[in-house]
Amino acid sequence: MSAQSNGDDYEDLIHRLLNCLGISEASFEEAIAWSLCEHVVTFLAEDKDVILKMASAKDFLVQFADHVRSRTGRKWSFEDLEAVKGRLFMHFEQPHARQPIRYEDWLRLLFTKPLRCAKCHAAPPEVKLEIDHVFPSSRGGSSTASNLQFLCQKHNREKSARLQGGKPWLKLK
Numbered sequence: 001m002s003a004q005s006n007g008d009d010y011e012d013l014i015h016r017l018l019n020c021l022g023i024s025e026a027s028f029e030e031a032i033a034w035s036l037c038e039h040v041v042t043f044l045a046e047d048k049d050v051i052l053k054m055a056s057a058k059d060f061l062v063q064f065a066d067h068v069r070s071r072t073g074r075k076w077s078f079e080d081l082e083a084v085k086g087r088l089f090m091h092f093e094q095p096h097a098r099q100p101i102r103y104e105d106w107l108r109l110l111f112t113k114p115l116r117c118a119k120c121h122a123a124p125p126e127v128k129l130e131i132d133h134v135f136p137s138s139r140g141g142s143s144t145a146s147n148l149q150f151l152c153q154k155h156n157r158e159k160s161a162r163l164q165g166g167k168p169w170l171k172l173k
Contacts, residue, residue, distance in 0.1 A: 033168035040170065041087045044071060048092055061085075080170050087169075090140030098137040101148065106131075108145035117152035127152035136161040 018028055044051070047067065054063040065081055076084070101109075109131065116123040118132075132151040135141030138161045151159065 030168065037168050037170045038087075038163065040072075040084060041091055044068065044084065044088055045091050047071070051088060052092065074172075077171060077173050080172060083169055090135075093140050098133075099143040101131065101143045105143065105145040105148065109148045109150075112145065113148075113150055116150065117155055118149040119151060119155040122152050127154070129153075130156045132156050132159065134164065136163070139163070 014028075015025065018025055050067065051064065054060055054067070057063055061081065064085060065076060068076055068081065068084065114123075115129065117127060117129065120127075123129075129150045130153055132149050133141045133143065134147050134149055137143060141147050
């Protein structure tokens with residue numbers, strides 16, 4: 001296969017491959033955007049010692065904004081800085097014990113999420129459903145309803161403590 005000569009050739013190839021695999025372009029773009037959001041965390045986590053040192057400063061957010069701007073070459077909104085800061089500190093934390101799911105979060109999950117596997121969409125009685133932490137609790141994910149979903153036993157075991165793609169969480173306005 002010859003090397004692609006420009007971006008248009010890649011766009012066409014990607015479009016054809018997605019069609020062959022039955023993946024929508026919107027779904028693919030969302031997955032790429034989410035992956036890049038997560039990669040920002042990995043990229044900035046290289047400066048863990050610098051970030052943790054500035055964390056105790058009264059003007060932490062100002063220092064953090066300057067640091068992120070110098071590393072990425074762009075000015076970040078307050079909302080995105082807060083999101084990156086939160087994800088970075090979860091990334092820095094050592095694995096910890098899972099928090100119990102509160103009764104109100106369990107009810108919210110039951111009332112707001114379909115009673116089927118979020119991945120394969122199978123429902124009882126054909127599968128046994130389990131509660132899964134979208135952002136794994138072993139990586140700092142909370143046990144609140146917004147971080148919970150139903151997965152069938154098979155998919156929950158396959159996922160384990162791995163991160164799963166999701167909605168991009170940075171706006172970059």
